Structures are given as structure tokens and as C-alpha cells.
Amino acid sequence: MSDSLNSTGTLRIDGDGRLMELAQWSDQQAAAIAHEEGLELTKEHLMLAKALRTFYLRKGPLSAREILYHLEDLVADQGGKRYLYQLFPAGPVRQACHIAGLPIPSGSSNPS
Numbered sequence: 488m489s490d491s492l493n494s495t496g497t498l499r500i501d502g503d504g505r506l507m508e509l510a511q512w513s514d515q516q517a518a519a520i521a522h523e524e525g526l527e528l529t530k531e532h533l534m535l536a537k538a539l540r541t542f543y544l545r546k547g548p549l550s551a552r553e554i555l556y557h558l559e560d561l562v563a564d565q566g567g568k569r570y571l572y573q574l575f576p577a578g579p580v581r582q583a584c585h586i587a588g589l590p591i592p593s594g595s596s597n598p599s
Contacts, residue, residue, distance in 0.1 A: 512540065512588035520586050524577065528586070532574060535561060536587035543589050551580045551592045558583060 517536050521528040535558060542557050543549060549557075555568075558579055562570045568579070575582035584591045 509540075509544070509588060516588065517586050520588070524582055524585065526575075526582070526586075529574075532586060535574070535583055539583055539587045540589065543587075548590065549592060554580045554584065554592065 514533060517533060518528040521532060526532065538561055539554065539558065542554075546553075555571075558571055559567045566573075571579035571583075581591050
């Protein structure tokens with residue numbers, strides 16, 4: 488049995504509902520997390536989650552500011568921060584990290 492699964496064969500998550508193993512993440516897991524967040528996972532959400540995971544795996548733990556700047560750069564042509572808040576209404580850093588199965592950095596809050 489994989490280390491990422493608990494004794495019942497389900498995904499291991501922490502008390503905040505985040506994946507405990509980064510390798511657990513999949514498109515299906517992202518869709519399930521998005522559903523829990525009250526979002527329907529779109530190709531834009533998935534693209535940003537994958538880009539954020541790549542950034543995290545390359546750079547390591549990130550600050551909320553680094554994540555927000557990276558996400559803003561990715562969607563600059565669509566409206567930047569305003570577009571991010573349309574996609575992730577409970578906060579782009581918190582929701583994008585959660586959907587991407589990444590640790591949510593301290594200092595991330597739900598501004599809504």
C-alpha cells in the first residue's frame with residue numbers, strides 16, 4: 488500500500504483538508520477539492536494548479552506574495568489579480584494552493 492494512503496486505502500489529508508503527500512495529486516483529486524470549495528474545476532483552474540505545482544516543486548516552500556505574483560503573471564493577459572479573484576473567490580493563494588494540493592502559506596487569508 489502506498490505511503491500516501493491510510494489504512495482504509497483513501498487519500499491521507501491533514502486537518503485542513505490538504506493532501507499530505509504531493510504525489511497524491513491528480514486532475515481528479517483537483518476536481519474533488521474544487522468541488523469541496525464550491526467551484527467547478529475549469530481548464531483555467533487546472534492550468535493554474537499545474538503551473539503552481541511546477542513552480543512549487545522547482546522553488547520549494549513559497550510565501551503567499553510569491554505565489555500571488557506568480558499567478559498574476561500567468562493571467563496578466565486575462566486581467567491579472569481581478570481575473571484570479573473571479574476564478575478563486577475565496578482568495579487566489581489559498582484556493583489555488585488547496586486545489587493544487589500544496590501547503591497553504593501563512594499569511595494567506597480569505598478576504599471575502
